[in-house]
Amino acid sequence: MSAIVPLLLATALSGVALGIPQPPPLPLPNSKVVICNYETKSHLREGQGKFELANLEPALQYCTHLIYGYAAIKEETLKLVPLNEQFDVIKDNYRQVTNLKIKYPRLKILLSVGGNDDVSGEGAEKNLKYRQVLESSAHRLAFINSAHTIVKGFGFDGIDLAWEFPETKPKKIKSGFKKFWSSFKKTFTGETVIDEDADKHRDQFTSLLRELKSTFKPDNLMVTLTVLPNVNSTVYYDPRAIAPNTDFVILHAFDFYTPERNPKLADFPAPLYDLIDRRPDENVDSWVKYWLGKGFPANKLILGIPTYGRTWKLDEDAKIDTVPPEGLDGAGPPGPQTKDAGILSYPEICVRVQGGGNVSPQGYRKIVDVTKRRGSYAYKLPNPDTDEEGIWIGYEDPDSATNKATYVRNKGLAGIALDDLTLDDFRGVCTRDKYSILKAAVAGL
Numbered sequence: 001m002s003a004i005v006p007l008l009l010a011t012a013l014s015g016v017a018l019g020i021p022q023p024p025p026l027p028l029p030n031s032k033v034v035i036c037n038y039e040t041k042s043h044l045r046e047g048q049g050k051f052e053l054a055n056l057e058p059a060l061q062y063c064t065h066l067i068y069g070y071a072a073i074k075e076e077t078l079k080l081v082p083l084n085e086q087f088d089v090i091k092d093n094y095r096q097v098t099n100l101k102i103k104y105p106r107l108k109i110l111l112s113v114g115g116n117d118d119v120s121g122e123g124a125e126k127n128l129k130y131r132q133v134l135e136s137s138a139h140r141l142a143f144i145n146s147a148h149t150i151v152k153g154f155g156f157d158g159i160d161l162a163w164e165f166p167e168t169k170p171k172k173i174k175s176g177f178k179k180f181w182s183s184f185k186k187t188f189t190g191e192t193v194i195d196e197d198a199d200k201h202r203d204q205f206t207s208l209l210r211e212l213k214s215t216f217k218p219d220n221l222m223v224t225l226t227v228l229p230n231v232n233s234t235v236y237y238d239p240r241a242i243a244p245n246t247d248f249v250i251l252h253a254f255d256f257y258t259p260e261r262n263p264k265l266a267d268f269p270a271p272l273y274d275l276i277d278r279r280p281d282e283n284v285d286s287w288v289k290y291w292l293g294k295g296f297p298a299n300k301l302i303l304g305i306p307t308y309g310r311t312w313k314l315d316e317d318a319k320i321d322t323v324p325p326e327g328l329d330g331a332g333p334p335g336p337q338t339k340d341a342g343i344l345s346y347p348e349i350c351v352r353v354q355g356g357g358n359v360s361p362q363g364y365r366k367i368v369d370v371t372k373r374r375g376s377y378a379y380k381l382p383n384p385d386t387d388e389e390g391i392w393i394g395y396e397d398p399d400s401a402t403n404k405a406t407y408v409r410n411k412g413l414a415g416i417a418l419d420d421l422t423l424d425d426f427r428g429v430c431t432r433d434k435y436s437i438l439k440a441a442v443a444g445l
């Protein structure tokens with residue numbers, strides 16, 4: 001366990017009690033950065049899944065930074081705008097969140113733009129506006145000035161760019177995983193061209209960061225970059241060139257396999273290390289090595305840790321004695337709280353898989369990750385008598401989150417980013433302890 005929490009409380013209290021100036025902002029020596037993502041659309045969930053501002057508070061003593069997700073880009077003007085004007089501005093959620101700094105004076109709060117929440121267009125036009133912003137200095141200026149106005153006006157401490165570049169395309173499969181992999185290797189080089197101007201966009205993105213930083217710096221505002229899942233860093237980011245103009249780069253090195261991308265191919269969604277017979281660049285370690293190898297400083301690099309699992313339906317022919325399993329039939333059914341096919345929050349998973357011996361009372365078999373390389377999974381076979389569906393779940397749990405934090409410590413990286421608080425066990429339904437993934441990760445740092 002790091003000394004970060006007692007240190008935070010002690011410095012905050014002594015500063016207030018004696019009326020002395022606050023010590024310099026984090027990161028402090030020997031301490032790690034803990035970025036907590038807050039997905040605001042969680043206020044729309046129902047029942048136990050509904051997340052309100054009061055639910056944030058038990059997490060905040062563990063977080064050094066809070067990221068407010070998400071703002072948007074307006075297509076017509078290419079300016080930064082609130083994604084949900086009604087909630088963010090009229091109902092004042094921006095202000096209510098930045099006002100948390102009164103109670104948590106060490107907390108830095110950033111507004112994030114994009115994050116795959118701000119979706120526009122389809123096919124080649126999908127999220128085109130994120131590339132258009134880059135394409136001329138006038139467009140970049142419009143974006144930067146509007147971002148500065150909103151960030152400063154609402155009392156945020158900076159901006160995070162969760163930039164929506166085109167994702168790498170997974171190859172379709174005919175049958176069987178092995179076949180998929182070998183055919184993939186052959187066609188691999190020719191098929192990944194999704195953005196003909198990728199080289200230009202990479203250079204223009206470096207320019208955007210430089211111009212953004214020079215506008216934000218006089219006000220002491222931070223600039224961070226979140227690399228979204230399946231955005232290929234080797235295509236879009238030049239680590240050495242962007243290092244001077246970012247406070248942190250946050251790697252969302254997860255969701256390599258999702259039922260949306262791979263309906264017939266389930267696999268560990270967020271492995272820490274390379275696994276046999278998989279693409280060598282779809283794991284945490286390879287992402288980290290790429291950024292460090294290209295000259296990005298370890299003390300600015302942050303590893304993202306998901307707080308959810310990905311689910312696939314199993315059909316009657318399912319064979320689950322191997323991973324990846326066979327007999328998959330698209331996204332698993334929506335959870336009672338998250339209500340989206342193919343995804344379950346950690347508490348939705350833990351209530352299914354915990355308890356009992358080999359099989360939980362709810363009929364799930366859980367396989368924990370003794371290798372500390374790949375993450376946990378659990379499954380339930382279909383029941384032909386009752387017509388009940390089978391399901392396969394690959395997920396992060398407190399143990400695998402600790403493993404990732406330990407990796408961060410051993411590599412000397414800056415810290416971790418939880419994605420996100422609202423899918424962690426914020427009510428304490430698994431163990432009565434709130435935020436079990438966040439706490440387990442912080443303990444591993």
Ligand SMILES: *[C@@H]1O[C@H](CO)[C@@H](O)[C@H](O)[C@H]1NC(C)=O
Nearest residue numbers: 168169192232233234235281
């Ligand atoms: C990322 O891009 C590089 C360079 O084009 C390519 O070699 C690599 O296979 C790509 N990775 C993925 C996951 O598509």
